[in-house]
Amino acid sequence: MSMRRGQALTGLLFILPAIIFLSVFLIYPTIWTILLSFNDGRGLKFSEWVGFENYINLFTNDPKFLDLSNFPPTGAVFNNVLWVIFNTIFCVSLGLLIAVLADRVKYERIVKAIVFLPMAIAATAVAIIWLFVYSPNPDIGLLNAIITFFNKDFEPIAWTGRADTVNAALIVANIWTSTGFAMVVLSAALKGIPTEIIEASRVDGAKEFQVFRHITVPMLSLAISVVTITLIINVLKVFDIIYIMTLGGPGSASRVLAYTMYAETFQGGKAGYGSAVAVILLILVIPIMALNIRRFRSEGVAR
Amino acid sequence: MTTPLTPVTAPPPKAQAAGTTMAGRRDKTVSWLLRRGGLHLVLLIICLIWLVPTVGLFITSLRPRPDIGSTGWWTILQAPGLSFDNYADVLGSKGMSAGFLNSLFISIPSTIIPVLVGALAAYGFAWIKFPFRDTMFLIVVGLMVVPIQMTFVPVLSILNTLNLNQSYVGIWLAHSAFGLPFAIFLLRNFFVMLPGELIEAAFLDGASTLGIFIKIIMPLSVPALASLTIFQFLGVWNDLLMALIFIQDPNARPLTVKVSTLLSTYGTEWHLLSSGAFLIMIIPLIVFFALQRYFVAGMLGGAVKS
Structure with a gap:
């Protein structure tokens, strides 16, 4: 009995440093920020309580955050929706395509290293790389140079300087970065599929695409869903690449939630307003949090 | 991850016409x-x-x-x-050499602290029984996805109160805390796979819990620790957002922030931006080419439970 109590104490001692860190720098601040989102929060301090006013203003009174008066809508929320949809779809499908194709050649490792490389690089550096590709000067920017090469009449475009192209330009740069992540995870899962299954279906006369569609994809479904979830979480919080490439501009055309939180809080000094945006981000990841916990529980917390 | 690839041979082509003509x-x-x-x-x-x-x-x-x-x-x-003139320029007059050192000063403790604290906790969660252990672990799993934006204003206030806002201690602590949930998650999943007999035998030989942790668990977990270390180091080295918020002294800024200042001060001066960007990339590229296996393993550990 005393030994068991001793063991419980030892266990608590081992996790104590982590508990302190997590409580002071994550859990307590999270509660603080939730409260602050119902406050005016000027000067980054609690000042006047405003109830749901920050949230109401965000959704009804702030075209930079959400503007439903045009079609298609504009604003940070809508931009973030674009990010989630296009970044996720392209990263997963390109990652899967590259994993499957590279699996068939001898230089697989080289292809995978090249595609994966941007994952190791800072988003700041990726942003510079792509600002360079998008430069409106066709003697500097590769994209305008290529288009001008094929079409002499083409008027070079400032891809990151126009409201109608800026989001696509940023999302493409980010797809270039995170496809490597999807590829690596899916490729590892692909190696886990027993080759006999694939061989057998080939012997049965299945076409390559049928094998891919009816065997590879279903057997990768767990890995695909894990990749999708991770990509969604990351893209909800996307910040660095936008901060460097456009500062949310031109105007506010490329703002997203994380950028809005930063700009309102630290440039506008409206900590309550910015906190409301952070809480919205938190609410968006809660389903994913619940999913992770449930998945982990069902696989057994114990070994 | 690096399983030797078995080249999938295409099915043999359907019976080729016997007499191979030119057309064939x-x-x-x-x-x-x-x-x-x-x-x-x-x-x-x-x-x-x-x-x-x-x-x-x-x-x-x-x-x-x-x-x-x-x-x-x-x-x-x-x-x-x-x-290499452009590099000489950014490193010299544009203050990037200080930025490089600042990045190192920020990254090294911000990597060591969470790996150590995380390893201790992961061992507790994996091998010691105590009340509410599994509930607490599930909370850690949940904390992995909390947006760091939730913590900025309060953590700034806490650092101001503790007078830590002018030194690196603040950003060390913040990076450590935000890296911890993943560190605990990754290491605990590795630790539970270690052979239990080994630990029990050491326990029966009279080894203390701490002794088992240092002499058995840590040496056996070098691959997992390496993955985590690389992952956390690159994450901190590449970070822009937290450095923007938690480092107020312009002389203390890391490379990422310095390059963004370069862009806002000089505009699109590509000879500065390109060399600045490569200064940020040099360490990650070395790590990537030397230790790619561990980096990939760390990422897989986070994404798929092995």
């Missing part, structure tokens, strides 16, 4: 091109798309400033003339 051979070549040539071509295009932007910026970082604005980097073969 051409058909064969055509069908090879369709089957394999297309595959190689697509992979080549993919590699080009993923290489060319980076290579272009690298070449630019070596070109003299007047050349950059007048001709594209792809004309380099017509007008060679490369030097």
